[in-house]
Every structure is written in C-alpha cells, then in structure tokens.
Amino acid sequence: MTSSEVARGVVAVPPAGISTLGHRQIATLLRQCGDSKSLPRGKLLHRRLAATLDLRHHPLFSNLLILMYGKCSSLPDAWSVFHDLVHKNAFSWNIMISALCANGESARAIHLFLALASDSVVRPTHVSFVAALAACANCRDLQSGIRIHAQIVAAPPAIASNPVVCCALVTMYGKCGSLADARKVFDDMPRKTIVAWSAMLAACTRNPDQGGLPAAIELYRQLRDAGIGADEYVFISVLDAAAKLGSLKEGKVIHGHILESGLDAHPDVAAAIVNMYGKLGRLDLAMEVFDRMEEKKLAAWNTAIAANAHNGQFGAAIALLWKLDLEGIRPDMVTLIEILAVCSWKQDIAQGIKIHERICSCGWERNVVAGTSIVNMYGKCGRIKEAKRVFNQMHVRDVVTWNAMISALAHTGHCREAIDLYKKMDIQRNSSSFMSALGACALLGSLQDGKQIHAEIIARFASLSHRFLETGVSNAMINMYAKCQQAVEAKKVFDSLKFRNVITWNATIAAFAQNGYFTEALDLYDCMVKKDSSVRPDNVTYVNALHACAGLGWIVQGRDLHSRIAASEWSSDAVVMNSVMSMFVRCGSPGEAKRVFQGLKNRSAVSWTIAIAATAQQGSSNEAVELFLGMIQEGLAPDSYAFAGILFACSHGGLLDTGWSCFTSMRQDFGVDPGAEHYGCLIDLLGRAGRSNQAKDLLLAMPFSPDDISWTASVSIR
Template sequence: MTQPSSTTSSKSTHSSSKPLYYRNNFVLAKLLRRIFSCSPSNIALPYARSLFDAIPSPDAFIWNTMIRAYLNSQNPHESMSLFFRMQLQKGVFFDSFTLSLVLQACGRSRDVQIGRTVHNKALKVGFGSDLFLQTALIEMYAKFGNLEIARKILDDMNDPDLVCYNVMLAEYVRVGEINLAHDLFDRMPERDLVSWNTMIHGYASLGDVGAAKKLFDKTCERDIVSWSSMIAAYAKSRQSNEALMLFHEMQLANVMPDKVTMVSVLSACGDVGALGMGKMVHEYIERNRIEIDLKLGTSLVDMYAKCGDIDNSLKVFNRMDERDVLAWSAIIMGLANHGFGELALDQFAKMISEEIKPNDIAFIGVLSACSHIGLVDRGWAYFTSMSDVYGITPKIEHYGCMVDIFGRAGQLREARELIRSMPFTADAIIWRALLGACRIYKNVELADEAIVNLLELEPHVDGNYVLLSNIYSQSKNWDKVANIRRMMKNVKIQKVPGSSSIEVNNCGL
C-alpha cells in the first residue's frame, strides 16, 4: 500500500482540524457580517482577516465582504491587493459590485493607472452600464481631479438615480466648486436630505454662512448633520451667539446633539465667555456618557481656559487618555493667558519630553508666558528654536510676542530692531505693543515713530490717541497733548465706552 506523502498528510490533518463551518461559505459570510456589525473596525478587521485567510475556498461574496471592509476602514490599497488575489483563484469570478468597490479604492488611493485598467476591464466584461459601476466611476474620476469626465459619465447615464447625483454633488463640494454644485443641485430631478446637507456643508465650509442658512431654512427635514453643519458654520465664522441660539432651537426640535455638535457649541461658548452654558454642555456629555475623545476633550480644555476657569481646564486635560499637539497647545495657551507662566512652560517641557512636536500655537503660548514673567533670554531662545530646531517659520504673532517681551523688560531698542528685521510689515498689534512699552518707560522718541505707523493702520481707534496723549502728559509735553486732542476732533474720534458679551439664552440641556 502506497504511503501518503508528508505534505498530503499535513494538509489533511490541518484541514480536518478546522470546524465544519470553515467549509460552508454561507455560514462564513454570515459570520463575517456579524463580526463587522458588532465590533469597531480596528478590532473586527484583524480578526475577520485571520478568519478569511483560513477559509479554503472563499466565494465571490466573501471576497467582496473583505474588499469592502478594507475600503470602509480607509485602507484602499489592501482592497486593491485583495482584488488582484481574487483574480488568481480558480472558479471565483468578480461581479459588478466587486469592480465598483475596487474603482472606489482606486479613486481614494489616487491610483489613476489601476483605475483606468479596472475601468477597461469592466467595459470588456459588459458591466459598462451597471448602475453601481457608473456611480463608482463618477467618484473615482472626480477624485482623480477629472471632474469633466465624472460629469460626462453622469450626463450619459440612461437612468441615473439619486445616489449618482449625490456622489457628483459631494465631489463638487469637496473640491470647492460650489457654483457647479449649486447648478447640479438646481437641475436634480429630485433631492433628499443628503442633497440638502451636502449643499449646506458646502457653503458652510467656504465661510458663506448666509447662503448656508438660506438652504437650511428651506429644508423641509433636518437631521443631526443639518443642525451640526449650520452650528459649525456660525462657530467658525465667530458668530458665536448665533451658534448658541441655533443650538437652543435644535434642542427645542428634539434633535439629540452628537460629539460634532458639542465641539462647535463649546467653541462658541469659549469665544463669548459663556461659562455657564459650557458647563451645562459638559454635564450633558457626562450624563449621557458621551465618549470624551481627543477632539472633544481638547474643546473642553479650550472652552474652560477661554472662559477663565483654568482649574477645570487643567482637570479635563489631566484626565485625557490621549493628548496631541492641539490639546497641549490649548492648555499652554490657557495657562499663559491666565498669568501662570511657569506652569505653562512646565507643560511645554512635558510635551517635548513626550516627543510631541510643538506647533506655532504652542509657541505663542510659550512666548506669552515668557512675556508675563519677564524671561527675556529664555523667550529669545524659544523664539530662535522655532526655525532652528523645529522648522517652524515664525509668524507675525510670534514677532509680536517678542516685541512685547523686549518692551516689558525696557529693551525698547531691541524691540525696534526686531520690528525692522521682520520679513513682513508690522501690524497694529505690534506697534501698539511698542507704544505701550514707550508709555511705561517714557520713551517719547520711539512713541512718535510707533504712533505714525499705528495711525496709518488704525486712524479711527480712540485708544491709540489716548495712549499717545498719556505718553506726552507723562513727559509734560502739553503742546503735543493739545495737538492730539485737535487731531481727535478733526477725525471725529470719541472715546468709546467699554462693552461686554452676555450669555444668550442660558438654556438647559
């Protein structure tokens, strides 16, 4: 009797050691779907892949399930790799759905060559008029930057459905072609909530809040995306009171906010100093057990700091499981702005020790901290390290901080030389910082130069005239004081009384 080879024996043993369901593709397909529906993709995908790799003969449905899983987990390259492996399997044939997934993967990976190859393959096997495939082609060519080809595919379709139109609409919005998007929106035979939300988001992302609000007001139906897009548009354009009032309307409409909504609302609260509202939002998050992820945690840190509650800002920051450069920058800026200069610098040192590269915002906080506690040499060291160590080109805000550091320390000539060496024209903030230092140290000569430049930039701001008048008064130069008052009369300058922002509709959540 012939003995089986060791290889055959090994395979037989390996195969027989697996459960019977490994040979039932219907059961395996249901198991894979269950895995993906019950677990986050970062947990489900590795487990599903190990299961998939052990399947002796996966069918086309199982291949499609895995290709789609990688596409949904933002790994289009692996989707394409699986497609190429699928073609090598005997007895397994791709369908139009397979090709539509692969075309999407090509578009998202910007692989033009493979995309055109797959397109030609689809035409050869007779899938050219398939609705799934045509929709994927629209998205792919749009992501390649070929909007004309994408639009031609849409226009040449015999019976395009709403999904096709929405894909084209979304691609126009993604690249900022809002006029083309609106033209298509007007021509669409029908629209759904996705269509309206896409246009609202498009105008909002371009900063055209008025156009976004007109569309928002016209919608017959609104969901969480509609409300969140509009609230975010107001918050980003610094129309914070409008954002908070719209959030109140959202609550009256019984639409439950999500993390995206909360981030925008907290930004608005910080902008207008609405601490009470911000605390209620925080309580709502905790009461409803909404996960405080990196973005939401950073928003809470920033809101509390801007509203003057640095203790709660630190408390939230210290509880965060993960902290990126934005979170560190928020707490450094908050501490610096509240006069905790040494603590701000300590946090900066901790950030560096955790090997997180600082950004330009973190350096504004660090330089502000140095200014508050009078660390001239250390401030200059941080300033020069921006470009020398971290490859960050200082912006005008960083130069302004250094001018303030020199000015507060009485090093007015150094401040003036720094202004002259700047690679851009000084703004009003920088000249005002120098003028303020001139008042403290009674330097009339530099004050004259600063005010000439400042009045060119801000001829109607009363505070500039008042500041210069105080400098002349200190030096008992009464003729110039009188001259300043004449100038204010000539340009009709009146001292403006102070104003404050008030929380709008301090509503409960």
C-alpha cells in the same frame, strides 16, 4: 446528437440540416445555445430552422429563439423574431419582456408590458406582471410600478393574490424607495412565505432613511416569534441591517441564531457574517469566521478584503490579494475594484497604478464600473491629469463616472472645473451629482452656482420635502449656503425638510456658529436635544455648540455642555475635549481648561497647545514652559500656535533666555517659520527686558512690515 452529448452540454448543429431532429431535440439545442451563450451556433441553428419552417407561424420555436437571443444579450435579434411572429402568445410577450429587463433595457420592458396590457387577444399572466415589476425596480420607476400595481389589483384573484406577484411588488416598492407601500403589500398578504419575509427584509435594509433598519430587526423578531425558520436570504438581509444600524449586540444575536440553524457553513451566509463584523469594527471576529470557512468563494475573499480596508488594515487587504494569487484563485473585477478602493483610502498611487495595469491586462478597462473606480482612485490620490485621461478615454460613462470625475476635480482644488463639468453632463443627474457639485460650490464659495443647482433640484423634485430626495442632497445644500456665509438661507432649507438626520442638524448649527450667529446656533442645538428624539448629538454637534458658547462667552452653557459630554461616549474624543478646553479658555476660565487637560488620557498636539495657552493666560509662565517641554518629550512637534502660546507666556513672564531659545528653535529644530505674532512676542519680551536696541534691530530685520507687529510690542521698545 446523442442523449449523452445533450447531457454533457455539447452544442452541435447537424451539418445536413435539422429535418432529422425532433422538436424536443431542437428545443434542447436552442436552450443549450442560450445557457452557454453560444451566439454564433444559435444563429446557425436559427438559419437552418428558417430554411425549413415559416417561423412567423411557429410560436414554440420563435419563443425559444427569443429566449436564446436574450440569454446571449443579442436584443436586436430577439426583437426581430418577436416582431415577426404573427401569433404571439403570453410566453412570447413574457420572454421578450424578461430579455429586455435582463439586458439593461428596463424602460423598454415596461413599455412592452403596457402594450401587452392593452392587447385585445393576449392577457398578461402572473409571469408578465413579475417581469414588468422587476423592470420597474431596476430603473427605479415608481410611477410605472404604481400603475402596474393598479392593474394587478384589477386582475383575477389568481394573479392579484399570487405570492410570487406580491413578493415582486414588495421588491419593486423597496427598490423604488417606498418602504411604506412595500410594507402595506406585505401586511396584506394572506399567506406569507419565507420568500415574502426575505423580500420585506431586503426592502427595509435598502431604505435606512425611512426607518428601515430598526424595522428590519423588528421584522426578524416577528419571524422568529411566529416559529418560521429563517433561510439564507433572511439571514443575509438581517445581518446587513445590523451592520448598517451599527448594532454589534444584534449582530452577535443573529450570528448565534445562524449557528443554531446550521447555516453558518453556507458560503454566502458566512460571507455576510464577515461583512457584518467588518463594518462593526470587529475585524478580529470577521477574520475568525473567514479563516474557519471550509468553502471560500471569491465573494468571501472580496468581503474579507473589504473588511480589512474598512478597518484601516490596508496592508492586510492587499496581502489577501497576493494570497488569493498564491492559492491559484483568479481575482475578478470586484476584487481589483476593492483593492483600488484601498489605494484610494491609503492614497497609495504606486499600488493603484499596478492595479490599473492589472485591470487593463484582464481587458476590464472598458467596463464602466472598473473605469469609474480608476478615475476615483486617481482623484483621491491627487493625480488629476491621470483621472482626466481615463475619464476622457471611456467610451461608456454612467452617472457614477461623471460624479467620480466631478468629485476628483473638487477634491484636488479644481472647483470651477468641477462645476463646469457638472453643467456639461449629458446624462440625468442623481443625488450624488448634486452633492458633488454643491460641495465644489461650497469650497469655491460660489453662491451663484449654488443657487442655480438649488433651483434645478427644486424644479426636478418640486420641493425639498419630496420623499425620494435623499437627505444627503439637503445636507450638501445647507453646507453650501453655510460656506457661502448665507446662514439664513441654510436655515430656510432646514425648515423645509421633513426628514432630518444628525448631519442635517449639524450642518445647520455649523452654518450659524461659523458665521457669527452664536445665539441661533445654541437655540437650534437646544431644539435638537429637546424636540427631535430620532437623533442624538454626536462629536460634530458638540464641537459646533461649544464654538458658539465660546463666541458668546457663555460659560454656564459651556459647563452644561461639558457635563453632557462627560456622560456620553464622546468624553474620550480628542477633538471634542480640545473644543471643551478651548471654550473654557475663550470664556476666561483657563483653570477649568487645565483641569480638563489633566484628565485626558490621550493628549494630541492641539491639547498641549491649548493647555499652554490656558496656563499663559493665568500668568503661570514657568508652568507654561514645563508644559511646552513636556509636549516635546511626548514626541509631539509644536506648531505655529504652540510657539505663539509659549512666546506669549515668556513675554508676560519676563523669561528672556527661554523665549529667545524657543524663537530660534522654531525654524532650526521644527521647521516652523516665525510669523508676525511670534516676532511681536519676542520684540515685546526684549522691550520689557530693557533690550530696546536689540528689539529695534529685530524689528528692522524681520520679513514683515512693522505695521504687522502689535501696538503693545512697539510701545515696549520706545
């Protein structure tokens, strides 16, 4: 083989054997087989080596074989060579540990490192520690990571203070969910390289529940103040932090720094900018950056598709896929999975089936990530039979696959089946498993199953205050108890938590408010506002607090809530303002409800319905009719509640012709079937107008038992 063939990457094994090749050429051939993943040729070279050499006593060639097999994902062959090697050196151990880690066998990699650490002949090098820490990070094994950290501290200074080892420690702690330990390692580093700053920033962005996002922004400022130039990895991490933090202001500042650095042309950085603007709702800026990119990697296209999907531009996201095809760029599995997510959000089953077929045509249907995305798409589109079929045909299922199937069953109303599938899981459950199953229990109202899952979580994590138990699990548990009408149990879960976010507070306030514990709900709201500075009330908080005020008839507290809302960003939220109106109506102040309605810029059908009810309650029947007609003129179709409101107004105002017209138009014009309440209002109206016979005829003709009609309506026709 000539030197030019080596340079071109040609992997050719001499047919006559390898005796004519020097050690350097053999090493080059083995490396080429690994780099090109040419396993058959690598095995051929191995056989010819074994025919001329006793590889058990040749660490150099054995190590190269282990490296080649690892890169070709042939772990049994790599392990066989490693096991047979009599005199293993540090390189042998390191290469085998790295091969296991790179091929998804992180637990075995950790076990092998611990065997190396106890070896009396070979001692771990800094490369050994870095590989072992990477394995701990991959499988989120914090306890092994802590154990290895202790060994690093006891190692010679050349290892303990090695910047690469320290960076690996920061990354391990960050991925294992211990931000405080990652920060301690970082702060103790005598010399912080740009790689160390980047690792610490990444650790922060991975742990938002531990205050990582604002910490990442502050860390970036410290880097700037120290006069250290950020690289692409720093910018990618801090852009991610700004996006997750929801801070457009910070994102724009960082974008400005990127422009100053000249790294805006870096394809990965540009893609991160697109991602940041997309997640912050500025699709215009995201696509402006994308359109200006000179070099668009496939990852950038995927990011642009995700940005459009995140902002509800589903058609544009799919159009980008077709544009990708027109430009001759073959989409990868990530592209099609992003489009599947679009189909899920849009519930576009036709497009979803096409993408499913395309994944199959590319041979990716057996991939666990692709299969899981297909299951999720069918579940979100309500096609549970297809979701089950894909799930059952998958040869390999990870925990995400099981979670997707459980969620699909719950989403389509098959809650009992979802819980049963959860119990059949043959893989260790994670936080999403618990949340999906608890959600099914909540929908089914199955307190017994919910308590069993609660007990399982406690047994696994020792307590709900465990620092690695996600708040999402606790929130799902609170919601489950709330939906099962166990507000006191929900509060017990809440009280046991050390980490609470706004969803935690909302779920517990809702548990009280929705189960008639209105005073307790408002007390908890006050506690949230006055004692927890880390959270701010959002739209859900205000809706539940207003519901509690309405339940108690506490108009003073309701007015205070209205004042707070008016001064917040939720003053234009339709659901919140409808809740304000409803609270005033239920507290006996329809005039205040009407004033709120008059100040609304965006009025939904619910807004009009509440305004009609408020006006009817005031006795202004003609005004209620005007509002009803105004609602229809706005293009909003009245529902059952709106008709109940207008018929009530007509009944109490004696507007017989208008009331009868509204009643007959319900089914004819709007497809709304009259209920007992509507018949009751019309019968009452006929009775009040002296049309007793007509009222009795309607009473006998209606598709309900007379018992369902209000006593007032019955009295009016006697």
